[in-house]
Amino acid sequence: MRILGIDPGSHITGYGIIEKKGNYFRHILHGEIKPKKDSPLSATLIYVYQQLSAVISETAPQAIALENIFYGKNVRSLIKQAQVRGVVIFAGADKGLNVFEYSPLEIKKAVVGYGRAEKRQVQVMVKAILKLPELPPADAADALATAICHANFLKENPI
């Protein structure tokens, strides 16, 4: 089963694709979508949609996993993140993929073993689990962790 994990952000959107065969994980691809910092919202949304569509075409995942949106940040960046997230969910669903959602706690537990892990620990564990040659960048690591989380839990109800 091939899973695309996505970490949509108000600025950077991380993504990571893994494959699970039995108890074995294979790393397929990861990366970060970085719209220009000063680009208008509409250009950002189109850019994220196009990049993500290309990743989906190239890697043909069977499901998408996302982190629940994080409530603790300031409202402006929360709104921007949610707007990007809407387009991310649309891009996947429009291609017929089910989208599943996990809490940060579930995702960290899945890769680090406990829910209050630091970003760096997530990067280190994702590198180890997927036998990567180097640490993935933070947002791509979160996306890969989300994909690993879905591979382990396989929730039944898509959003």
Place this chain on the structure above:
Amino acid sequence: MRILGIDPGSHITGYGIIEKKGNYFRHILHGEIKPKKDSPLSATLIYVYQQLSAVISETAPQAIALENIFYGKNVRSLIKQAQVRGVVIFAGADKGLNVFEYSPLEIKKAVVGYGRAEKRQVQVMVKAILKLPELPPADAADALATAICHANFLKENPI
């Protein structure tokens, strides 16, 4: 100039198209997009995108106007609204349309004359300005008011 006003909501998304020729407004179409209340988020986003795309194809507007997102509501519904809004902006921008944003204050001033008007007053004034046979439903009236606001102000910088 033909303008599509949109009022994206966590549940209902209102839309309204007007045309401005000189100082004269012509009403083209209005309506509300109402995804099923219990439909999953991904289905809601696809439904809003498809309905809105059909409206754009049918009415061929030259610009889109939106209200700034409203901060005062609870975070859950704010996030849902922002996710819908992201897809709404994407749907318009992807068709090459510029998207402009106005504050609730600017929109109410444009149709009622002062910024703290009630929803009902907006409906009544929109009906009068556009010579409609009956009151438009609240979310469609807000969308028409937003289109009227853009017709009057014609901001230069799209989002």
